[in-house]
Amino acid sequence: MVLVNGKPADSINTSDRGLNYGDGLFETMVVVDGRVRFFDEHLTRLQEGCQRLAIPMPRTDAIAADLATLVAAQSEAAFVFKVLLTRGLSGRGYLPSKESTTTRVSSRHKLPPDLSELWQNGLVVHVCKARLAINPILAGLKHTNRLEQVLGSIERVDTQYNEGLMLSTENLVVEGTKSNIFWRTGGEFFTPSLENSGVAGVSRAKVIELLEDDKQKVNIGDYSLAEVHSADLVFMTNSTMLVAQVVRLQAGAELEDTIWKKHLLIEELRQSMANLK
């Protein structure tokens, strides 16, 4: 089911700037028993994204009303709630119209069918050829300019890989095509800085919070792929899978893939996340 500006609809105007210029933002949330996991955090990120892109944020109660309509529409206990905002309609050209009003598309989707499998078996990950550009004005945002992630994802079509790890154009590790990445080396945790590239995931922030609450050291910085390969433990996070362990990471040509045994910590972390309010 899809709601456009609060009303059931399955289409948007061809003049919408979301279609023409990727001029928008989105949030992907998980609803369990009528309640959005980390709803405040998602709304805060959306608000910050709107501020940075100068897109007027809709009222939170409009988004909550969309959610209530989508919850009432079907009976599954858990589903994905996606909210997409665009700068709205305008004539041709990058310059927005002063009359534009934000388009809000709220939709309900099934959870990924392979979650149990990913949790049980872990993630088999390749390193994408497609790189992520560096641009602080867009870094961190969950905006709808996602060609880099699309090209990164296309690389694993017809392969056995569950996810692709993306490096920046400066060869630093950034994130998965649809997830953030963490690793543990010598008792400390590491995750890439997202000041220049990448999406600052809500689940990533929750993992950092949980680890720090547990007195663990979490380092946020600039890291090379070699540092991931030499880690004791690697895992990835996003809103639908929460956290899943990487069990195999593709190495370069003529090198053997790095393999990690399943570690109990990841299952504990996932349970802790699922239990958070």
Add this chain to the structure above:
Amino acid sequence: MVLVNGKPADSINTSDRGLNYGDGLFETMVVVDGRVRFFDEHLTRLQEGCQRLAIPMPRTDAIAADLATLVAAQSEAAFVFKVLLTRGLSGRGYLPSKESTTTRVSSRHKLPPDLSELWQNGLVVHVCKARLAINPILAGLKHTNRLEQVLGSIERVDTQYNEGLMLSTENLVVEGTKSNIFWRTGGEFFTPSLENSGVAGVSRAKVIELLEDDKQKVNIGDYSLAEVHSADLVFMTNSTMLVAQVVRLQAGAELEDTIWKKHLLIEELRQSMANLK
């Protein structure tokens, strides 16, 4: 008037990947007396873009049929013909569906109302704070991930500027928000390389061709903003305005703007472009 996959329509499905991920490409062309200026060149660029993004290109005769319908719909002698292609519909997620088929949105728009003024008075240009990221996998393409250009354009809302000049994150001159840039210094012409960033404009290619046919030296490379400020003559190109001279370029804080007198060469170049087939 808008045609979606050849049929009159004013909307597209909310599951379209163009809306959700900016997963598409477009061409902006000018039609004069039923004929598209530089049609072959625009179609070639679209084809190349489709190849690089792995989006199936529609048949050229489908695009030509859209054009015929749009030409027949109204009586203005000249108008803008925009063709937008997206990877089509899919479920949620960056990974495309194998069943996706390209969405084609062809539309007719008025020419910009200020063309005569721009040709006569020249362009007053500021330097955008928003930077263009560097990523060779997307450079040159007229894709629909245009947030950088949107943010660059927003900077001139409520100002007297006609265009914004954009630098890369590495401080090199790339292009205008909606145009390419050229300048002449000491008898030679210069335009930025678009190997790492920017859109390879059809009009830019035509200007290079015209200048080289006229035995002029055109240098394509990496240049700083200082080189534009110290040029004898600066001009910008795009499909609707063809070519227009820059008469004033914003300098940094506490420095005076650089000003250029109108030069006959630009009007000659514009006439030559308008006369090309």
